Amino acid sequence: MVKVGLVRVDSRLLHGQVVTRWIGQVGAKEVIIIDDALAKDEFMIEVFEMAAPAGVKLIVKSQNEAKEFLENRDLSKSIILFKNIPSLLEGLANELPFTDIQIGGIGGAAGRVVVFKNITLTNEEYSQLQTLENEGKHIFLQTVPEEKEVSLASIANKF
Template structure:
C-alpha cells in the first residue's frame, strides 16, 4: 500500500477547503471517506460525489470495508477523510494503516473546547490523540496547507 497522501479528520468531510486546497496540495486523484453512517446513505454519497472536482473520484467505505480496500491500493494520491475522532479511533482499531493524521475542522458542541482556529476537541479526545501519538502516530492540527502544523503539546494548556 505505501504512503498515504493525506489522512484528515474533518467534521465537514468533503468541503471547500478540502476541494480547493488539500486536493491540489496532495495532487489527489481520489477522496476516500471512511464513515459507517455515510456508507449507508446513497443520497448523501451522491451529494458528496457532486462536490468532488472533475477528475477526482469519491469513494465511501464503512470502517469494516476499509482495511481490505486500502490494503489493495496505492494511496499516494489519495485523501482519506474521517468525520470525527471516534471514527478515526474505530479505523485504527480495525488495523487501518494510518501513521500521519491531520486534525482539521471539527465543529463545536457541548463539552468541546476550541483548541486551534475552527478545531474543537473534548478532553477525552485530546487524551486519545495523545495516546495515539505515544504509540508512534504523527498527530498534528492544520486547517489549510499554508499554515504550519500545530503539535498536540502546543494545545495542552487548553485542557
C-alpha cells in the same frame, strides 16, 4: 507503513477547503471517506460526488469495508477522510495503516474546547490523540496548507 497523500479528520468531510486546497496540495486523484452512516446513505453519497472536482473520484466505505479496500492499494494520491475522532479511532483499531494524521475542522458543541481556529476537542479526545502519538503516530492540527502544522503539545494548555 503505507504512504498516504493525506489522512484528515474533518466533521464536514468533503467541503470547500478540502476541494480547493487539500486536493491540489496532495495532487489527489481520489477522496476516500470512511464513515458507516454515509456508506448507507445513497443520496448523500451523490451529493458528495457532485462536490468532488472533475478528475477526482469519490469513494465511500464503511469501517468494515475499509481495511480490505485499502490493502495493496496505492494511496499516495489519496485523501482519506474521517468525520470525527471516534471514527478515526475505530479505523485504527481495525488496523488501518496510518501514521500521519491531520486534525482539521471539528465543530463546537457542549463539552468541546476550541484548541485551534475551527478545531474543537473534548478532554477525552485530546487524551486519545496523545495516546496515539505516544504509540508513534504523527498527530497534528492544520486547517489549510498555508499554515504550519500545530502539535498536540502546543495545545496542552487548553486542557
